[in-house]
Amino acid sequence: MSTLTDPPNAGFRLSMLFNDTRYRSLTFQVIAAIVLALCIWYLGNNLIQNLRAAGLNISYSFLGDPAGYDINQRLVEYDSQSSHARAALVGVLNTLLVAFLACITATVFGVVAGVLRLSNNWLVSKLMAVYVEIFRNIPVLIWIIIIFTIMTAVMPGPRAFRGDNATSSMVLDLFAFTNRGVYVPMPWFESGLFASAFMNWMVVLAGLVASWFVSGRVTNWANHKQEETGERPKTLLIKLAIWFVPFAVLMLIMGLSWEVPALKGFNFKGGIKIGGPLIALWFALSIYTGAFIAENVRAGIQAISKGQTEAAAALGLRQGRIMNLVVLPQALRVIIPPLISQYLNITKNSSLAIAVGYADITATLGGITLNQTGRAIECVLLLMLFYLTASLTISMVMNIYNSSVKLKER
Amino acid sequence: MKKTVFLGAFTVAGLAAAAAAAGTMDDVKARGKLNCGVTTGLVGFAAPDANGEWKGFDVAVCRAVAAAVLGDASAVEFVPTTGKTRFTALASGEIDMLARNTTWTFSRDVDLKFEFTGVNYYDGQGFMVPKELGVSSAKELDGATVCIQTGTTTELNLADFFRSNNISYEPVPIETNAEAQQQYLAGACDVYTTDASGLAATRATFENPGDHVLLPEIISKEPLGPLVRHGDHEWGDVVRWTLNALISAEELGITSANIGEMSAGTNNPEINRVLGTEGTLGEMLGLDAEWSKRAIAVGGNYGEIFAQNIGEETPIGLARGLNAQWTEGGLLYSPPFR
Numbered sequence: 001m002s003t004l005t006d007p008p009n010a011g012f013r014l015s016m017l018f019n020d021t022r023y024r025s026l027t028f029q030v031i032a033a034i035v036l037a038l039c040i041w042y043l044g045n046n047l048i049q050n051l052r053a054a055g056l057n058i059s060y061s062f063l064g065d066p067a068g069y070d071i072n073q074r075l076v077e078y079d080s081q082s083s084h085a086r087a088a089l090v091g092v093l094n095t096l097l098v099a100f101l102a103c104i105t106a107t108v109f110g111v112v113a114g115v116l117r118l119s120n121n122w123l124v125s126k127l128m129a130v131y132v133e134i135f136r137n138i139p140v141l142i143w144i145i146i147i148f149t150i151m152t153a154v155m156p157g158p159r160a161f162r163g164d165n166a167t168s169s170m171v172l173d174l175f176a177f178t179n180r181g182v183y184v185p186m187p188w189f190e191s192g193l194f195a196s197a198f199m200n201w202m203v204v205l206a207g208l209v210a211s212w213f214v215s216g217r218v219t220n221w222a223n224h225k226q227e228e229t230g231e232r233p234k235t236l237l238i239k240l241a242i243w244f245v246p247f248a249v250l251m252l253i254m255g256l257s258w259e260v261p262a263l264k265g266f267n268f269k270g271g272i273k274i275g276g277p278l279i280a281l282w283f284a285l286s287i288y289t290g291a292f293i294a295e296n297v298r299a300g301i302q303a304i305s306k307g308q309t310e311a312a313a314a315l316g317l318r319q320g321r322i323m324n325l326v327v328l329p330q331a332l333r334v335i336i337p338p339l340i341s342q343y344l345n346i347t348k349n350s351s352l353a354i355a356v357g358y359a360d361i362t363a364t365l366g367g368i369t370l371n372q373t374g375r376a377i378e379c380v381l382l383l384m385l386f387y388l389t390a391s392l393t394i395s396m397v398m399n400i401y402n403s404s405v406k407l408k409e410r
Numbered sequence: 411m412k413k414t415v416f417l418g419a420f421t422v423a424g425l426a427a428a429a430a431a432a433g434t435m436d437d438v439k440a441r442g443k444l445n446c447g448v449t450t451g452l453v454g455f456a457a458p459d460a461n462g463e464w465k466g467f468d469v470a471v472c473r474a475v476a477a478a479v480l481g482d483a484s485a486v487e488f489v490p491t492t493g494k495t496r497f498t499a500l501a502s503g504e505i506d507m508l509a510r511n512t513t514w515t516f517s518r519d520v521d522l523k524f525e526f527t528g529v530n531y532y533d534g535q536g537f538m539v540p541k542e543l544g545v546s547s548a549k550e551l552d553g554a555t556v557c558i559q560t561g562t563t564t565e566l567n568l569a570d571f572f573r574s575n576n577i578s579y580e581p582v583p584i585e586t587n588a589e590a591q592q593q594y595l596a597g598a599c600d601v602y603t604t605d606a607s608g609l610a611a612t613r614a615t616f617e618n619p620g621d622h623v624l625l626p627e628i629i630s631k632e633p634l635g636p637l638v639r640h641g642d643h644e645w646g647d648v649v650r651w652t653l654n655a656l657i658s659a660e661e662l663g664i665t666s667a668n669i670g671e672m673s674a675g676t677n678n679p680e681i682n683r684v685l686g687t688e689g690t691l692g693e694m695l696g697l698d699a700e701w702s703k704r705a706i707a708v709g710g711n712y713g714e715i716f717a718q719n720i721g722e723e724t725p726i727g728l729a730r731g732l733n734a735q736w737t738e739g740g741l742l743y744s745p746p747f748r
Contacts, residue, residue, distance in 0.1 A: 068566045070581045080569035149592075157597030159542075179598050180555060265553040266543075266600045267580065276598065354560070357583045357593075363560070368583070371494055371561035374522040 051377075062373045063088070069368050071359045073275050084369045091364030092386060098281050098360065099347040099390075105286035106346060107339075110293025115323065117298050128294065135291035141352050143288050148280035148356040155179040161263050176261050176268050181275040183261035183268045190255030200254060207250050215242050277358035281350065289346050296338045300331035332405045340398040344391045351387075361386055434506050434638070434645035435696060438479055443487050446472035447505035450490040450586050454611040454719050454726040455511055464488045467719040468509040471530055471636050474705040475507065475652045478697060483708040492586055493561035497522055500639060507649050509636040511605060513563045523640040527650035530635050530712075532732040532741050534628035535567050536606035538613060541621050543600060548627040552577035557590045557599035559583075564604050567630040587612060605632050607720065607728055614725040648695055655702035657744040658684055659711035661735050666710035673703050683747045691747060712742065 017027045051057060063085040070080050075093040078086055117128035158178050161169065170176045176183040192200035218235055226232040261271030304327050312322040353360035354367055361383065370379040438444050448456035448468055456466040477483040489505050500508045514526040539545050558565050560583035572579050582599045584590040591612055594602040606628060613619045636653065638646050662681050664672055673685045682688035686699035695701065709715045716733065720726045734740025
């Protein structure tokens with residue numbers, strides 16, 4: 001029995017790394033980390049050695065050389081003498097533009113379809129079920145191509161608008177729908193406060209932000225009044241005035257006018273052109289991802305217990321208000337996390353843009369630049385870095401939003 | 411970052427493994443098949459016919475090489491490549507040679523580490539427009555929408571041409587010739603630009619070829635030819651001299667009709683050397699004596715191949731022009747077989 005009372009040996013023996021449960025997991029983690037590091041080192045070394053053997057080297061100096069090609073949709077100044085880096089920037093902005101637009105419309109499509117799918121109206125709910133099943137079960141690349149092909153085949157070319165007996169005409173003499181894109185009038189200021197159009201728009205934006213701020217104050221005041229007296233003052237007219245009066249005055253001062261597109265030469269000139277590739281890609285991404293979001297929304301709504309709806313109904317709330325005030329705010333907690341991954345999907349799927357000739361980052365940096373310079377590894381590394389950064393940023397923003405709507409435990 | 415290094419390393423490790431293995435010729439012989447990169451479909455140059463068999467001007471070069479090396483013109487695996495994928499396919503060893511209307515340029519030869527083994531078609535970039543537009547010169551194309559195949563030299567030539575003439579255009583980048591054709595016919599672009607030979611080939615497949623015109627301007631030099639990986643000179647020599655054999659055969663009057671007769675021996679020593687009845691040229695290449703005889707027997711000499719696939723008798727209807735023999739005022743000039 002004396003062995004039981006022996007004090008434990010305080011010394012550390014090497015075998016304890018494997019035999020002692022206190023150290024074992026740590027040991028294996030360290031071993032795994034070393035093996036992983038060795039693998040990475042081996043592959044990286046292999047890459048560098050083989051590149052050297054082939055007489056190639058990793059160099060990003062090509063980014064400063066003139067790109068030599070033109071891009072059809074440019075959100076910033078660019079011509080064929082600009083650098084490859086500039087061409088990549090044009091591509092980045094195009095990617096972000098289509099991703100941003102598609103995220104918004106996909107959310108709208110998704111929420112509407114998700115809510116309607118739970119409708120008590122048999123026809124509506126079945127229609128939405130058909131929409132969801134058709135769109136999410138056909139690859140998005142096919143949708144992009146189908147929509148683009150239909151657009152180019154069905155819409156008239158600019159030539160159809162020409163001549164005395166033209167087969168097509170502009171809608172309201174303001175909008176031109178062609179197979180190359182939609183041309184809409186462009187607002188501009190005759191007597192802007194600043195010389196640059198950008199600064200003038202910033203002034204307008206500042207005005208709108210101010211209106212938004214004041215209108216928020218009005219809501220607060222109304223809430224306050226309601227809590228004090230139990231009666232909510234009518235704020236609709238006040239708010240309308242706050243939004244529209246300063247806006248209208250600003251427009252009048254700056255001399256708002258519209259540049260209407262007109263057929264000149266081969267194409268429409270003037271106005272804003274929303275290119276066919278952008279429309280096809282934007283619409284395809286939204287309607288495809290919208291189907292997935294609809295399912296997320298449906299799952300979120302069904303996760304809210306029926307008791308909540310019944311209790312709200314018992315309080316005398318109408319159907320619409322039950323949805324807006326009781327069900328959706330709670331459902332958001334379930335909807336947001338999968339919604340993040342849908343937004344990431346949209347951003348990543350936008351790289352299919354080249355199928356319809358949309359100049360996104362994959363088409364400029366990962367397509368033409370890569371081809372003309374032959375710097376495949378460099379270009380692909382940059383592409384990965386961009387998509388990683390973009391995805392992580394979206395993730396971060398959405399996670400911040402998620403933590404603001406999630407259940408606060410007190 | 412971990413992932414990127416992994417993938418990059420795998421790609422390059424694979425690439426280097428392919429390059430470091432035995433010479434391409436041994437690989438081809440061991441495989442019993444030549445992997446030849448061609449277009450995804452350009453009638454006259456490389457396109458599958460109604461029976462699914464690849465036919466065309468570039469295809470003929472692949473078949474001649476296969477006949478020379480393997481003794482069987484049908485032992486070719488045709489790998490369709492786009493303007494974007496072709497160089498990766500060749501560099502990675504997926505294909506042994508590329509015969510795909512590829513322009514010989516300095517940077518492709520030097521920087522991309524390829525070896526152009528000759529020119530089988532001297533071409534230049536042209537423009538095609540619908541007749542109803544009434545355009546007679548490319549300089550009248552100010553503001554036009556132009557369809558281009560992305561990842562080609564045409565993209566850069568186009569930018570240079572419009573820039574130097576101070577006119578504007580709107581590019582529509584398209585991945586393959588078939589898509590470009592569809593966009594052009596649907597009127598999504600006013601102009602289609604690519605190599606003039608490609609335009610003629612594309613126009614030949616239209617329902618009403620007469621409704622479209624090729625503009626007179628040729629805005630670039632596009633020497634098209636087969637290419638192989640840099641560094642494997644034995645294989646490069648085989649492809650180069652197979653092409654030269656086809657060109658020399660036309661110059662020397664060897665045709666698919668008289669090749670049997672001529673290979674019995676003639677009074678012209680150069681013909682004898684080409685056909686392997688004299689000298690040891692085949693042995694120097696690492697092949698047997700009859701290599702070039704087999705190559706020429708497949709589709710005939712250069713002139714016959716041209717006439718069959720893209721010549722004036724075909725729907726494509728290209729004149730020999732620059733591609734005539736040097737003796738007839740063209741640029742085709744094979745170094746001597748000696």
